[in-house]
Amino acid sequence: MIFPKAKKIARELDWYKTDDGVFGLYKGYFFNVSDASVMSTPQFKFVTVITGSLAEEQRLQIKAELATNKRKLKFTSFEILDDGIFFKFAENITFTKLKTVYALFDFLADQFKRLNIAEQNKCHRCGKNQKINYYNLHDTGIILCDTCFNNAILEFQTNREVKEVFYQSIVISFILASLAWIWLLFFMKDNKLIVKPADKF
Incomplete structure (x- = not known):
């Protein structure tokens, strides 16, 4: 089930949807946004950004910046994966606000540009940017040529x-x-x- 805030993000940014979330490009970088199951306690909002492979120096700088700005960006935890970064927002008493999600998007896009991390608006498998389409792969958005x-x-x-x-x-x-x-x-x-x-x- 896609929750209203994720739907609003998708409408505003002309994104695509899976069964559980939405995905698309924001300032050239590729994001997936979803919510935990209605049955889970506490509730969580998940944000994943695709980065492609990162150099060790880039990985360390991103980790340091995220640790420093964790309180400002209001996420609960993050994990740097092989080709992306996964964020979790706990929603114990209040729900994650749209401006909080957009603040994370803006922060990441600025950091990636500063660190010369390539935009992810091309095929996630081979890197081509011709004849690409958006696909739902196991409830995760992906771009493939x-x-x-x-x-x-x-x-x-x-x-x-x-x-x-x-x-x-x-x-x-x-x-x-x-x-x-x-x-x-x-x-x-x-x-x-x-x-x-x-x-x-």
């Missing part, structure tokens, strides 16, 4: 290991779904299902 997208499809169709993992996932899903039905059978009494709506206080 037509060639890389077609290669990924071809790899899936021809790679035996990938097919086996895919088919195993289908079989496991089928088995788990079957277990749910078997479990329901145990809750039947006199051929009647004993599941009823919860009562209100």
Whole structure:
């Protein structure tokens, strides 16, 4: 489920959506914004920015700047990944404000430009900027060129290991779904299902 603030960001910036979040470019850099499950306590907002591979010096400078500005930017934690940075905002009492998310976007875009980190408005796999499209890959936004997208499809169709993992996932899903039905059978009494709506206080 996409929450209203993420939807508002997507509308304002003409971004794309996944089942759980939104993604797109901001000042040339690629961001994903999503929220934790409604059932999680506390609530979290997640922001991921794609950086491409970073030199060790760039990584250290970004880490130092983020640690120094953590209170000002109001994020709970961050993690520098191989090709991006992941941020978590805890929403215990109040929700993360839009201006807080935009402040993080602006801060990161300025830092990346200062550190000569290339904009991520091209294919995330090969770096081309021709014939690119936005894709939803496992609920994460990504930019791929037509060639890389077609290669990924071809790899899936021809790679035996990938097919086996895919088919195993289908079989496991089928088995788990079957277990749910078997479990329901145990809750039947006199051929009647004993599941009823919860009562209100």
